Amino acid sequence: MHPLRKQRLYWVSLIVVLSSAAIGLVVFALRDNINLFYPPSEVVAGKAPSDRNIRLGGMVVEGSIARSATSLATEFAVTDYEASVLVRYTGILPDLFAEGQGVVAEGRLDESGVLLATQVLAKHDENYMPPEVAAALEGKGGAPGALVRP
Amino acid sequence: MIPELGHLSLIIAFVLAVGLTVVPFWGTVRGSAAAMNLAPSLSIGILVFTATAFGLLAVSFLQDDFSVAVVAANSNSLLPPIFKFSALWGNHEGSLLLWVLILSSWMTAVAFLSRGLPLVMIARVLSVMGLIAVGFLAFSLLTSNPFERLLPNTPLDGSDLNPLLQDPGLIIHPPLLYMGYVGLSVPFAFAIAALIGGRLDASWARWSRPWTNVAWGFLTLGIMLGSWWAYYELGWGGWWFWDPVENASFMPWLMGTALVHSLAVTEKRGVFRSWTVLLAIFAFSLSLLGTFLVRSGVLTSVHAFAADPERGLFILVFLALVVGGSLLLYALRAPAVASRVAYEVVSRESLLMVNNLIFTVAATIVLLGTLFPLVMDALSLGKYSVGPPYFNAVFVPLMALLMPFMTFGPLARWRQDSPRRWLHELLVPAVAVAVLAPLLSVLLFDFNLWVALAFLLSGWVTLGVLKEAWHRLTVGAPGSLQWRRLSPSFLGMALAHMGFAAVVLGAVVVSQHSEEQDLRMAPGDSAELGGYRFEMTRISQQPGPNYVADQAAFLVTRGGERIATLTPEKRRYLASNQVMTEAAIDAGLLRDLYIALGEPIGEQAWAVRLQFKPMVRWLWIGAFFIGIGALVTVLDRRYRSQTVSGEVAGSVKGQGLGFAS
Numbered sequence: 001m002h003p004l005r006k007q008r009l010y011w012v013s014l015i016v017v018l019s020s021a022a023i024g025l026v027v028f029a030l031r032d033n034i035n036l037f038y039p040p041s042e043v044v045a046g047k048a049p050s051d052r053n054i055r056l057g058g059m060v061v062e063g064s065i066a067r068s069a070t071s072l073a074t075e076f077a078v079t080d081y082e083a084s085v086l087v088r089y090t091g092i093l094p095d096l097f098a099e100g101q102g103v104v105a106e107g108r109l110d111e112s113g114v115l116l117a118t119q120v121l122a123k124h125d126e127n128y129m130p131p132e133v134a135a136a137l138e139g140k141g142g143a144p145g146a147l148v149r150p
Numbered sequence: 151m152i153p154e155l156g157h158l159s160l161i162i163a164f165v166l167a168v169g170l171t172v173v174p175f176w177g178t179v180r181g182s183a184a185a186m187n188l189a190p191s192l193s194i195g196i197l198v199f200t201a202t203a204f205g206l207l208a209v210s211f212l213q214d215d216f217s218v219a220v221v222a223a224n225s226n227s228l229l230p231p232i233f234k235f236s237a238l239w240g241n242h243e244g245s246l247l248l249w250v251l252i253l254s255s256w257m258t259a260v261a262f263l264s265r266g267l268p269l270v271m272i273a274r275v276l277s278v279m280g281l282i283a284v285g286f287l288a289f290s291l292l293t294s295n296p297f298e299r300l301l302p303n304t305p306l307d308g309s310d311l312n313p314l315l316q317d318p319g320l321i322i323h324p325p326l327l328y329m330g331y332v333g334l335s336v337p338f339a340f341a342i343a344a345l346i347g348g349r350l351d352a353s354w355a356r357w358s359r360p361w362t363n364v365a366w367g368f369l370t371l372g373i374m375l376g377s378w379w380a381y382y383e384l385g386w387g388g389w390w391f392w393d394p395v396e397n398a399s400f401m402p403w404l405m406g407t408a409l410v411h412s413l414a415v416t417e418k419r420g421v422f423r424s425w426t427v428l429l430a431i432f433a434f435s436l437s438l439l440g441t442f443l444v445r446s447g448v449l450t451s452v453h454a455f456a457a458d459p460e461r462g463l464f465i466l467v468f469l470a471l472v473v474g475g476s477l478l479l480y481a482l483r484a485p486a487v488a489s490r491v492a493y494e495v496v497s498r499e500s501l502l503m504v505n506n507l508i509f510t511v512a513a514t515i516v517l518l519g520t521l522f523p524l525v526m527d528a529l530s531l532g533k534y535s536v537g538p539p540y541f542n543a544v545f546v547p548l549m550a551l552l553m554p555f556m557t558f559g560p561l562a563r564w565r566q567d568s569p570r571r572w573l574h575e576l577l578v579p580a581v582a583v584a585v586l587a588p589l590l591s592v593l594l595f596d597f598n599l600w601v602a603l604a605f606l607l608s609g610w611v612t613l614g615v616l617k618e619a620w621h622r623l624t625v626g627a628p629g630s631l632q633w634r635r636l637s638p639s640f641l642g643m644a645l646a647h648m649g650f651a652a653v654v655l656g657a658v659v660v661s662q663h664s665e666e667q668d669l670r671m672a673p674g675d676s677a678e679l680g681g682y683r684f685e686m687t688r689i690s691q692q693p694g695p696n697y698v699a700d701q702a703a704f705l706v707t708r709g710g711e712r713i714a715t716l717t718p719e720k721r722r723y724l725a726s727n728q729v730m731t732e733a734a735i736d737a738g739l740l741r742d743l744y745i746a747l748g749e750p751i752g753e754q755a756w757a758v759r760l761q762f763k764p765m766v767r768w769l770w771i772g773a774f775f776i777g778i779g780a781l782v783t784v785l786d787r788r789y790r791s792q793t794v795s796g797e798v799a800g801s802v803k804g805q806g807l808g809f810a811s
Binding site: 007010011014015018019022025026028029030033034035036037055067069070071072090091092093095096 | 385492493495503504507508511514515518519522523532533534535536537539540543544547548668669670720728729730731746748749751752757759
């Protein structure tokens with residue numbers, strides 16, 4: 001075979017092998033690591049899976065925040081004004097977490113429909129609201145905005 | 151009056167940019183030297199007028215002119231002056247102005263430092279950059295005018311800069327990042343100019359390469375600062391989140407890394423030509439895509455300043471025109487410039503090809519993960535988010551695959567080499583590293599397979615570089631060291647590769663050995679973490695210039711010996727009533743101790759996050775070396791322009807960036 005052709009053949013086969021390995025990795029990684037967003041009404045309606053992580057977004061219900069006196073465990077309800085879902089979280093909440101504010105909680109649903117959150121995100125200033133939350137609350141007032149981590 | 155003058159300057163800059171796009175290019179078509187010679191003057195004109203606009207906006211910020219909408223929304227009379235100035239680019243309109251200012255600076259630099267280039271080439275390159283300037287100036291003027299007034303309803307005071315952005319890191323992070331982002335427009339312009347002219351040879355690569363290295367170096371430093379800023383300012387202790395906005399700057403970096411290496415092959419050996427051109431196009435396209443992602447408000451992030459569909463549409467159309475146009479040009483012209491130079495499978499060319507493949511695949515994978523949620527949302531298929539586990543799962547194996555090849559890279563020969571020679575050179579030290587790596591990882595921390603592997607791979611990469619350095623110093627000159635053989639381009643490469651090894655080591659160690667505890671603590675309470683004892687001694691209120699802070703004091707001891715007193719704060723900013731966490735960090739080469747306050751719980755108790763972060767500094771120190779290494783390479787003798795070196799030898803830039811023709 002012509003040396004230039006041979007060289008090209010090596011490269012083409014290397015590219016094919018490498019990209020199929022990469023595609024395999026991507027598919028494998030995507031399968032487990034993407035999270036769907038659900039508003040509380042869909043969770044209550046049983047549309048959210050309980051065998052994988054989901055993101056739940058809405059407003060923190062006024063008067064629903066309960067803190068443990070001895071640890072950092074917290075419980076609060078998130079609503080989209082149609083239904084509300086209880087969230088349990090242990091750890092430090094973001095600076096702007098408060099009653100009546102928009103949040104996104106990420107975690108798994110338990111059998112009783114409570115979200116055991118591993119992460120809670122809140123808006124990063126008073127005028128902002130997570131776009132997912134804004135969309136879920138469509139028509140009930142709210143502006144798009146940005147999220148920060150705790 | 152001042153804002154109106156600024157607006158006027160911006161309009162004049164736009165008109166000049168249109169001139170720069172049209173006139174010199176017309177000159178290249180008609181062969182008019184007079185028209186082509188206008189290009190450098192027009193570039194300077196654009197720089198002068200954008201700098202004027204920028205300066206006038208800065209004056210509005212410093213004078214608290216709250217009749218200007220941007221100032222009213224992002225500044226406050228209580229804000230310290232340095233933050234009033236940096237608030238200029240802490241928002242959409244102002245940061246776009248900074249973008250244009252930096253673009254015109256790059257244009258002027260190209261105009262001035264390329265006098266050794268053929269006139270036609272300069273004219274083409276500057277016209278292409280002029281076209282980019284037209285796009286961004288139009289974007290600024292039409293959709294995001296920074297000089298818009300709030301008349302007659304001028305607010306009495308501004309609503310303050312986001313407290314997250316009131317930080318020294320933010321003063322330099324965006325300008326550095328933009329230097330990189332926008333700097334990638336230079337190799338892009340060179341690539342397009344070469345395609346138009348049908349001339350793509352080693353001298354083209356030699357012109358383009360120093361610009362690419364400088365831009366890529368700045369991009370590296372910008373990303374590093376962003377990561378560092380996130381670490382200490384977000385109060386979370388993370389250093390990389392695979393946040394879409396981080397990805398927006400990381401994708402051009404990955405593509406730029408491939409480009410920097412591919413240009414090396416094109417310059418030295420004349421191969422990979424059309425591939426290099428394609429990489430230059432991709433790298434700048436990803437810069438534009440990054441700008442689109444960050445500025446259009448399609449993303450949820452601290453960087454998403456504004457959500458305005460009109461702006462998003464504008465950049466999207468611009469992006470489509472630039473990418474589509476340049477790819478079309480590529481399709482039409484690339485066959486004319488393809489190379490026919492042979493090299494063996496075992497050679498430096500091949501190793502650099504592997505580098506190119508891995509970095510292109512990595513960029514594609516990050517792109518996929520970043521765009522996937524946006525595409526699904528746009529098609530109404532649900533709202534997804536792609537988390538860090540995806541990126542880690544794909545990215546980490548790729549980098550691990552890269553590093554063994556990186557070991558051989560510096561000492562491999564062009565054209566043809568043999569695995570036997572590599573083994574002969576490296577076998578003994580490589581085995582030594584393989585034995586030392588697990589020992590070292592046990593000595594410093596508990597045994598961990600991944601950490602041992604990181605020590606091994608980083609050790610190999612460093613070894614390859616050192617071996618080649620030793621080779622250069624000693625071969626052919628027994629008994630004396632030939633320091634002059636360590637050229638700036640070799641030293642730059644060595645710094646960057648060892649920096650990369652340090653980044654990998656830091657990343658793996660901090661991911662594997664970090665310890666973290668969220669606790670409820672009151673004065674008098676103490677906790678143990680990573681062998682250190684943290685005792686909260688008091689809680690007090692401290693006033694700041696534009697905030698009040700709750701400050702906690704922690705005494706950190708180890709085995710009874712005092713290590714540090716740390717004072718994390720929780721600040722409430724007066725103007726915006728926003729709450730901010732100010733973490734306290736005891737930094738060290740082998741470990742950071744990190745304390746952040748959560749929220750008050752009960753009388754005196756606070757939620758507290760304690761963290762032990764081993765070797766986290768290595769990440770930023772390593773990235774710093776990568777960036778500095780890239781900048782060092784341009785000091786190389788062969789990039790000095792023979793024709794102009796006498797004139798500009800006094801200036802460092804002139805020595806660094808001049809070109810040989």
